[in-house]
Amino acid sequence: MTRFVLVAGAWLGAWAWDEVAAGLREAGHEAYPLTLSGLAERQGVPAGQQTHVRDIVGEVERLGLRDVVLVGHSYSGVPVGQAAERIGDRLRRVVLVDANAPVDGESFLSGWPSEEVRRSIEAHDGRWPPPSADDCAGQGLTDGQTARFIAGSTPHPGATLTEPAVLERSLGELPVTYVKCLLDGEEPPPAVAELLKSDRWELVTMDTGHWPMFSRPRELARILGEAATGR
Secondary structure (H helix, E strand, O other): OOEEEEEOOOOOOHHHHHHHHHHHHHOOOEEEEEOOOOOHHHOOOOOOHHHHHHHHHHHHHHOOOOOEEEEEEHHHHHHHHHHHHHOHHHEEEEEEEOOOOOOEOOOOOOOOOOHHHHHHHHHOOOEEOOOOOHHHOOOOOOHHHHHHHHHHOOOEEOHHHHOOEOOOOOHHHOOEEEEEEHHHOOOOOHHHHHHOOOOOEEEEEEOOOOOHHHHOHHHHHHHHHHHHHOO
């Protein structure tokens, strides 16, 4: 049995993991989906990037979890990677699902054209508005899955995207499985590509889009279980 803390990316809350969490529990694992501050049922709670790091560390400590696998999807790879460093020997492994990885001193928006996102955040009172159905095209989602994603999404706190990560060492020193979703591009972000050179990192691919918790939840649950057991 493995204990998973599941953290979804921008605009999403714990609800996004419902099907994945069910698959993990059916396989005998414990699954703890987490909603970060400022999102979903926690809308209105002020949040920066370090708030999200503290959310994750605090959840692990509150639940008294050990031998834990932290799972970060998309944006949440940045706070999850920092939290992994801070929970020390409670950590078993990190799984990053089509995610960004934290780099000390750099933000989520570092390293990719971000002016449009920054302007959108400024125009929407410091929050990044959710995508439209058209933005989800080509990501392996059915119409129903897209509708569910759009209906549940909430604006994302902009400060979490622009504040720098704080790391004492390279994430390459931690055991990490990186799941690349191929419909979202075959190459991982440059920071991830560099980290994948570490012998402590492994790469797994999925033939689906950026939101596999909706498009391929059972397959993702299986991959998470295998990553945790080293198979």
